Amino acid sequence: MAPVSLVGVFIAIFCFFIFHSFLFKKPHNRLLRNWPIIGMLPDLILVLHRVYNFTVDLLENNNLTFSFKGPWFAGMDMLLTADPANIHHILSSNFSNYIKGPGFQDVFDVFGNGIITTDSELWKNLRKSYQAMLHHQRFQRFSESTLASKLKDGLIPLLDHFAEEGTPVDLQDVFGRYTFDTVLILITGSDPKSLSIEMHEDEFAKALDDVGEGILYRHVKPRFLWKLHNWMGFGHEKKMAQANATFDRVCAKYISAKRDEIRKSQGIIENSDGESEDLLTSFIKLDTTMYKLLNPRDDKFLRDTILAFILAGRDTTASALTWFFWLLSENPQVLTTIRQEIIHTNLARSRDHQDNLDKLVYLHGALCEAMRLYPPVAFGRKSSIKSDVLPSGHVVDANSKVIICLYALGRMRIVWGEDAMQFKPERWICEDGRLKHEPSFKFLSFNSGPRTCLGKHIAMTQMKEVAVEILQNYDIKVVKGQKIEPVLGFILSMKDGLKITISKRCSV
Numbered sequence: 001m002a003p004v005s006l007v008g009v010f011i012a013i014f015c016f017f018i019f020h021s022f023l024f025k026k027p028h029n030r031l032l033r034n035w036p037i038i039g040m041l042p043d044l045i046l047v048l049h050r051v052y053n054f055t056v057d058l059l060e061n062n063n064l065t066f067s068f069k070g071p072w073f074a075g076m077d078m079l080l081t082a083d084p085a086n087i088h089h090i091l092s093s094n095f096s097n098y099i100k101g102p103g104f105q106d107v108f109d110v111f112g113n114g115i116i117t118t119d120s121e122l123w124k125n126l127r128k129s130y131q132a133m134l135h136h137q138r139f140q141r142f143s144e145s146t147l148a149s150k151l152k153d154g155l156i157p158l159l160d161h162f163a164e165e166g167t168p169v170d171l172q173d174v175f176g177r178y179t180f181d182t183v184l185i186l187i188t189g190s191d192p193k194s195l196s197i198e199m200h201e202d203e204f205a206k207a208l209d210d211v212g213e214g215i216l217y218r219h220v221k222p223r224f225l226w227k228l229h230n231w232m233g234f235g236h237e238k239k240m241a242q243a244n245a246t247f248d249r250v251c252a253k254y255i256s257a258k259r260d261e262i263r264k265s266q267g268i269i270e271n272s273d274g275e276s277e278d279l280l281t282s283f284i285k286l287d288t289t290m291y292k293l294l295n296p297r298d299d300k301f302l303r304d305t306i307l308a309f310i311l312a313g314r315d316t317t318a319s320a321l322t323w324f325f326w327l328l329s330e331n332p333q334v335l336t337t338i339r340q341e342i343i344h345t346n347l348a349r350s351r352d353h354q355d356n357l358d359k360l361v362y363l364h365g366a367l368c369e370a371m372r373l374y375p376p377v378a379f380g381r382k383s384s385i386k387s388d389v390l391p392s393g394h395v396v397d398a399n400s401k402v403i404i405c406l407y408a409l410g411r412m413r414i415v416w417g418e419d420a421m422q423f424k425p426e427r428w429i430c431e432d433g434r435l436k437h438e439p440s441f442k443f444l445s446f447n448s449g450p451r452t453c454l455g456k457h458i459a460m461t462q463m464k465e466v467a468v469e470i471l472q473n474y475d476i477k478v479v480k481g482q483k484i485e486p487v488l489g490f491i492l493s494m495k496d497g498l499k500i501t502i503s504k505r506c507s508v
């Protein structure tokens, strides 16, 4: 028995040293311990509630790139980066090697084959068709009039109502409704009117929220576990299935109504070169000889197209606007400077409306600054096809996951300077007063390379119009005592919204 006991003692001492070194040794400036078998998952779970700021520390302490190890065989290993050189390499120079990949499509399966989830030839067809439609005069007219009327007949009356009542309102909810109505009109031509004084709950919007939450949980659970929950119809997966059914039902309604509308007004529409047109109409009438992989006769294709567009355009703009107004409440000097710029710019709605908005250089800088600190899409996920070496020297194996950390990128001192954490719109303005250009792989909020956001112009116009309208006509006070923090999610929203009170201004 003696030799057995000795072996036992030896194993016990060995285990003690291993676990002691993991438990009590400072993890070499890496902030995450790599445990045997379970990898860094336990430490990640401990910091999950503050994961955004954690990635800032992690990447700043690791020369902007860090290799995360998940539990063995859980498929959770990933390379995190906020290095602009790596980002440029992944999103532009070696674009063809970095795809969304089957893992992404799996997690985002409710969105089917829309532009956000697809790769390769199908994505190229979708991208080209979107570009042609979005740049067409018919859509541009439609988009301009939609933005203007939602502001005038939707947002302003609602803000007036809350100003009269004097009751607190969640500004994030208001912006979410405003952008939901706008993107739904742009894509389907129908107005869900979620931005009404009654503030009713829209089932489509609710389903999108449930899916957003479910997708987040799919990112932090091992794949086999959420697949099992999905199969059992359990927890978040049950909600995802219900949301999916809502998407199918509501989209089918929009699609059949649109097909009827086109059929009934065929003669008129064919001759209506000067008219404005929503995207669903354009997709149904698509010239498929140019886009061989797109099939507008298939309702599933149209369903996925509607969903992808709403996913891309709703919460992103609402999140950016909410953080922007909160940052203004924290930085009254910036608010005053924007108001002065508005006074000194002729903003009468005219043919030159867009040119006039473009003159608001400081406002533009303030919006970019808000999105630098609070990028609406805080993480980007890519999968490598072949093995590769990044400019930082890190090796990326074939079929491995790379996470681009946009939130951390916007706060890296080595990228933005010692004042990186401060809200300073001035950093966007040159000495001669013109806008300072920052490369998209450094200011990544609208993505970079061939998959750059297609709605950037619409979003910037919409945000400027809303900012001008509100800053000219209202005073916003943020209700005191709220904890402002980002929610862990696909979009960087505020966890508990932004409660404000609003009052009418007599003059600017």
Ligand code: HEM
Pocket: 115, 116, 127, 130, 183, 309, 312, 313, 314, 316, 317, 320, 371, 375, 376, 377, 380, 381, 444, 445, 446, 447, 450, 451, 452, 453, 454, 455, 456, 458, 459
């Ligand atoms: C402040 C508002 C917005 C921000 C910050 C933003 C940001 C982004 C980002 C980061 C991506 C890349 C996503 C990825 O590849 O995973 C993206 C893609 C896209 N965005 Fe936006 N977006 C905004 C508003 C909009 C709006 C209003 C629309 C539509 C009207 C839109 C349409 C799209 C589309 C269609 C794509 C897919 C492009 C592709 O994969 O080729 N976005 N956007």
